[in-house]
Amino acid sequence: MSMYKTVKDILLDDIQLEKVEPDIYSVIPKEARSHHYDKAAKFYDWVIGNRFYNRIIWGNWPSQYEAFCKQALASNHGGIVLDAGCGSLVFTAKTYANSKHPIVLLDRSLGMLRRARNRLIQHAGIVPKNIILIQADILNMPFLQDSFLTIQSFGMLHLFENTKVILSDLIRVKADDGCIFLSSLAANNNLGHWYLQFLKKQNEVALCQSSELLQQRLAESGVEFDAHTIGNMAYFVHCK
Ligand SMILES: C[S@@+](CC[C@H](N)C(=O)[O-])C[C@H]1O[C@@H](n2cnc3c(N)ncnc32)[C@H](O)[C@@H]1O
Structure with a gap:
């Protein structure tokens, strides 16, 4: 079955899925489709995709982000996968292109989704039939409850x-026996703290907190996550 048909079955009643360009769909009204990340997409790929930037500032190699994505996919046995805020797939395109799972890639920015589509095509020659790219808001997702067995949001x-607020919609669309995999920049050392404060002043991030405090925030929001930390990156898993 095509992913378009699969997704039609899990959409909320009043939602229209409109094809806005090859391989990209949107549930956002035409007049609201532009987004802050559209203009930043090229820069994002250039800086954020750089392995030394990740190693020096955040203490991670991109292969560690890829490994977390593979771990999330491996937890899935037969359900639909959602990547909420998939961005340009700068770290994950190859993993997704090689996956056989039904996958919904959601992002608010068409600029980021275009780059994601182009990366999938680079790896697989086409956007694989088991993958769909959708412009939507993570805070107000267009899906029925219990739709996804694996939710990842990196x-x-x-x-x-x-x-x-972000967690409640992720939980709403997660199947009862599903899992959520999250990662977050964290202020675990002086460099991470300084750089996150800088990004916060630029309105690029909202939180500048250690892995421990982030885990506490998640628990206070009503969901317990297992956590592990690498450098200034926190990785969270909730299964059940
Ligand atoms: C820091 S990037 C992370 C992208 C990707 N997950 C990664 O690890 O490279 C944040 C992404 O969130 C998207 N985004 C921001 N606000 C959003 C929202 N309200 N709903 C969905 N996506 C959003 C941006 O367009 C951008 O692609």
Whole structure:
């Protein structure tokens, strides 16, 4: 079955899925489709995709982000996968291009989704039939409850001041026996703290907190996550 048909079955009643360009769909009204990340997409790929930037500032190699994505996919046995805030797939395109899972890639920015589509095509020759790219808002997702067996959202938590709000919609669309995999920039050492404070002043992030405090925030929002930390990156897993 095509991913378009699969997704039609899990959309909320009043939602229209409109094809806005090859391989990209949107649930956002035409007049609201532009987004702050559209203009930043090229810069994002150039800086954020750089392995030395990640190693020096955040203490991670991109292969560690890729490994977390593979771990999330490996937890899935037969359900739909959602990547909420997939961005340009700068770290994950190859993993997704090689996956056989049904995958929904959601992002608010068409600029980022275009880059994601182009990366999938680079790796697989086409956007694989088991993958769909959708422009939508992570805070107001267009899906029925219990739709996804695996939800992954990488590098997103630190963007939102209200952890409870982002978490409640992720939980709503997660199947009862599903898992959530999150990662977040964290202020675990002086460099991480300084750089996150700088990004906060630029309004690029909302939170500048250690892994421990982020885990506490998640728990206070009503969901317990297992955590592990590498450098200034926190990785969280909730299964059940
Ligand atoms: C820091 S990037 C992370 C991208 C990707 N997950 C990664 O690890 O490279 C944040 C992404 O969140 C998207 N985004 C920001 N606000 C959003 C929202 N309200 N709903 C969905 N996506 C959003 C941006 O367009 C951007 O692609």
